[in-house]
Amino acid sequence: MKRLSRLLLPLVLAAVTLFPHQALAGGYVNVGVRESPNGSGAVYGGGSYATGDEVYLGASPANGYHFSHWEVENLDTHEIIYTLYESIAHFSTEHLTDVDLLATAYFHELTHIELNYPTCTEPGNREYYCCYECGACFRPDTWEEVDYDKDIFIEAYGHDMTLVYGYPCTCTIDGVREHYHCTECDRRFWDEEGDYPVNGSDHVIPARGHQNWRPWQTATEATCTSEGLEERYCFDCDNTEPGGYERRPIPKTGHSWREVAYKAPTCTGKGNEAYAICTRCGTIVESVSNMRTLGGIPELPASGHDWGSWQVTTAPTCIQNGVETRTCENNSSHVETRTIPATGHDWDEGTVAVEPTETSAGVRVHRCKNDPTHTWNEPIPKLDKKTDPSDRDTGGSNPSTGPSSTPGNPTANTGTTTVPEPIDGPGFPWPLVIAGVIGALAVIGLVGMLVAKKQKEADS
Ligand SMILES: [Zn+2]
Ligand SMILES: [Zn+2]
Numbered sequence: 358m359k360r361l362s363r364l365l366l367p368l369v370l371a372a373v374t375l376f377p378h379q380a381l382a383g384g385y386v387n388v389g390v391r392e393s394p395n396g397s398g399a400v401y402g403g404g405s406y407a408t409g410d411e412v413y414l415g416a417s418p419a420n421g422y423h424f425s426h427w428e429v430e431n432l433d434t435h436e437i438i439y440t441l442y443e444s445i446a447h448f449s450t451e452h453l454t455d456v457d458l459l460a461t462a463y464f465h466e467l468t469h470i471e472l473n474y475p476t477c478t479e480p481g482n483r484e485y486y487c488c489y490e491c492g493a494c495f496r497p498d499t500w501e502e503v504d505y506d507k508d509i510f511i512e513a514y515g516h517d518m519t520l521v522y523g524y525p526c527t528c529t530i531d532g533v534r535e536h537y538h539c540t541e542c543d544r545r546f547w548d549e550e551g552d553y554p555v556n557g558s559d560h561v562i563p564a565r566g567h568q569n570w571r572p573w574q575t576a577t578e579a580t581c582t583s584e585g586l587e588e589r590y591c592f593d594c595d596n597t598e599p600g601g602y603e604r605r606p607i608p609k610t611g612h613s614w615r616e617v618a619y620k621a622p623t624c625t626g627k628g629n630e631a632y633a634i635c636t637r638c639g640t641i642v643e644s645v646s647n648m649r650t651l652g653g654i655p656e657l658p659a660s661g662h663d664w665g666s667w668q669v670t671t672a673p674t675c676i677q678n679g680v681e682t683r684t685c686e687n688n689s690s691h692v693e694t695r696t697i698p699a700t701g702h703d704w705d706e707g708t709v710a711v712e713p714t715e716t717s718a719g720v721r722v723h724r725c726k727n728d729p730t731h732t733w734n735e736p737i738p739k740l741d742k743k744t745d746p747s748d749r750d751t752g753g754s755n756p757s758t759g760p761s762s763t764p765g766n767p768t769a770n771t772g773t774t775t776v777p778e779p780i781d782g783p784g785f786p787w788p789l790v791i792a793g794v795i796g797a798l799a800v801i802g803l804v805g806m807l808v809a810k811k812q813k814e815a816d817s
């Protein structure tokens with residue numbers, strides 16, 4: 358329509374204004390035309406009219422403008438009868454005489470509005486031209502004025518909600534609180550209507566992290582010289598999630614030295630050089646300052662005794678063993694003793710104390726050269742009646758064999774020999790005496806043999 362008017366208007370106006378003075382004579386009416394603002398459109402119909410002429414004025418907007426209205430200065434309002442189309446002003450001049458009129462066509466600048474798609478919550482609009490002065494809207498293709506609400510406005514779509522189910526978080530995976538998600542605008546809401554939007558990431562339950570650890574367990578013990586290893590597992594996920602297992606070194610303990618001083622060896626006990634030993638691992642080094650490792654304890658062998666010469670402590674006797682002793686030069690408490698065997702008696706030739714007769718035996722008394730208190734009474738057999746008194750000498754030679762035949766004769770033990778040396782004169786009851794002596798000798802001999810036997814056993 359508007360485009361049509363732009364074509365027709367000049368023709369119409371040309372036809373009308375060809376004969377402006379045909380109607381009446383009498384006065385003139387000069388009509389000036391202009392557009393406002395400058396360059397906003399073309400105006401037609403200006404010129405000199407006679408009183409009573411019908412005046413048609415046309416206005417055609419330039420691109421980017423739309424016609425708003427005409428204003429004619431010095432024209433009574435009742436002269437305007439109507440407007441043809443929207444941009445043609447038509448009025449009569451029958452009440453006007455000799456006046457100058459100025460007609461102004463007002464155009465409004467249009468603003469191009471791009472197509473704006475609606476969103477879930479925001480309405481959109483089709484492409485159009487908008488006049489911010491009067492609010493009129495125009496289609497961009499036909500320049501037809503349109504109704505904004507009906508032809509331009511596009512309603513908001515509304516959300517396309519999907520229910521998102523909630524689930525709890527784990528050590529490493531976020532959980533989610535139940536909410537609604539709009540797939541159109543990618544926004545989240547607590548309610549299906551979309552009245553309560555989720556603030557930020559409030560729908561996310563952050564992963565709690567590995568918080569509850571089982572106690573550290575030693576996997577490898579630390580030693581003096583090497584690190585150990587301990588490890589632990591997350592109580593909640595038991596290492597089913599990444600990072601649910603941790604390990605860390607246990608520092609090596611280092612040696613714990615105990616210093617052992619030099620110890621001198623003894624006669625029978627080992628000594629040692631000074632050294633240091635680790636109470637943990639048993640490593641042995643020369644010293645804490647010199648860490649040269651030793652294969653074992655630096656032992657010093659026992660020195661052995663340094664014996665002095667044997668000293669007689671108790672001298673042996675004829676019948677009793679003696680004792681001799683030696684002492685260690687290194688340690689006087691080390692003493693060794695040994696037995697010195699008894700020497701045995703060393704009998705002399707003996708002297709005849711009682712001469713033998715034909716009826717009684719005699720006695721020869723021997724004394725020990727070692728100890729004269731030791732005596733041995735050797736019996737002398739009775740004399741043979743047929744033998745001469747000179748045989749006594751042979752009888753007297755017996756004592757030489759006597760001691761050897763009876764070396765252990767115990768009569769030596771005592772000095773109490775019962776044989777009297779002097780022999781009294783006749784009349785003495787010799788048979789009785791001799792019988793008594795023989796009996797006594799027999800008893801003494803028996804006892805002596807027993808004692809000698811026992812002593813032999815003791816000696817051996
Ligand atoms: Zn306007
Ligand atoms: Zn939405």
Ligand SMILES: [Zn+2]
Pocket residue numbers: 528566567568591592593594595596598601
């Ligand atoms: Zn965990």
Ligand SMILES: [Zn+2]
Pocket residue numbers: 581611612613635636637638639640
């Ligand atoms: Zn150690």
Ligand SMILES: [Zn+2]
Pocket residue numbers: 624625661662663685686687688691
């Ligand atoms: Zn010793």
Ligand SMILES: [Zn+2]
Pocket residue numbers: 675676701702703725726727728731
């Ligand atoms: Zn003796």
